[in-house]
Amino acid sequence: MQHRSDVEAADALKQAYQQIRTEIGKVIVGQDEVVKFILISVFSNGHCLLVGVPGLAKTLLVQTVSQVLDLEFNRIQFTPDLMPSDIIGAEILGEDRNFKFIPGPVFSNIILADEINRTPPKTQAALLEAMQEKAVTAAGVTHKLAQPFFVLATQNPIEQEGTYPLPEAQLDRFMFKVSLNYPSFAEEVQVVRNTTSTHKQEVTKHLNAEQIIYFQNLVRNIPVADNVLEYAVKLVAKTRPGGEFAAPNVQRLLNWGAGPRASQYLILGAKCHAVISGKYSPDIEDVQAVAKPILGHRIVRSYHAEAEGLTTDDIIAQLF
Incomplete structure (x- = not known):
């Protein structure tokens, strides 16, 4: 990418974001918040977990994002018999009697x-190692993954029989956990109209791998005021029962709070949210805008919170 001033680069990212949103909107009806958080995770070099019942176009959404971003895309259908080597690859004996790695x-x-x-869990861990290290190890040899690299995982909240829920430590690898809701009546009418005809909507490609890496570096270079940084760290500290900054109700409502990775993602997410909103530096509102999908899967509700019917979003809203 050619060198640009920081302001020009920020404006270019905002424009690219709007173009991508428009293209995705040709295929995906509604789900504006979900699309926003997926794109923020892409530009922040994070990963995203999508949770929703079947039929809400989770897979179609991810495929559409990959088409618009002109990136190489692979889909892995996770099943109970999937092995780590089915994800990362394996060493095989070649015709020359030497082992070679098949990615x-x-x-x-x-x-x-x-x-x-x-x-x-063993197979989940193989993917989660790749997410964290951006590399995989096979037969003692480390193989670097292509850059940029994102994992967009889906999870079905119903039919829990025969599933292996991700432990909290592994959920922490995801920048966002985003819930997809049912479409509104008008949106569902549009979905049915679009999907029951022969017309197929084509999307235009925007941004290649080099441009995305450029924008990821731009997001990291965005300045952030000390008061915003301290607000983000204190917001995370409020979730920790028994901690110095623990919110008044936290001891009763939470068993476990968020770790330092939450603070890092709050600032990265706030920086990106600021730029796509037309600002050149994040403020407290940007931190709050990304807080729920960043903190929601990093806090563990207590029996009291569950008995009172409080969701993690309710508890986070109390912290603002």
Whole structure:
């Protein structure tokens, strides 16, 4: 990418974001918040977990994002018999009697990990290592993954029989956990109209791998005021029962609070949210805008919170 001033680069990211949103909107009806958080995770170099009942176009959404971003895309359908080597690849004996590494589907830019909670922990861990290290190890040799690299995983909240829920420590690898809701009546009418005819909507490609890496570096270079940084760290600290900054009700409502990775993602997410909103530096409102999908899967509700019918979003809203 050619060198630009920071203001020009920020404006270019905002314009690219709006173009991508428009293209995705040709295929995906509604789900504006979900699309926003997926794109923020892409530009922040994070991963995203999508949770929703079947039929809400989770897979179609991820496929559409990969098409618009002109990135290599692989879909892995997680099943109970999936092995780690089915994801990362394996060493095989070649015709020359030497072992060689055959890369698995994880060697791509965008990975759709479909129904990640349907596979045993050992296989989940293989993908989560790749997410964290941006590399995989086979037979003692480390193989770097393509850049940029994102995992967009889906999870079905119903039919829990035969599933392996992701432990909190592994959920922490995802920048966002986003819930997809049922469409409104008008949106569902539009979905049915679009999907029951022969017309297929084509999308235009925007941004290649090099441009995305450029924008990821731009997001990291955005300045942030000390008061915004301290607000984000204090917001996370409020979720920790028994901590110095614990909110008044937290001891009773939470068993466990968020760790330092939440603070890092709050600032990265706020920086990106600020730029796509037309600002050149994040403020407290930007931190709050990304807080729920960042903190929601990093806090564990107590029996009292569940008995009172309080969701994690309710508890986070009390912290603002």
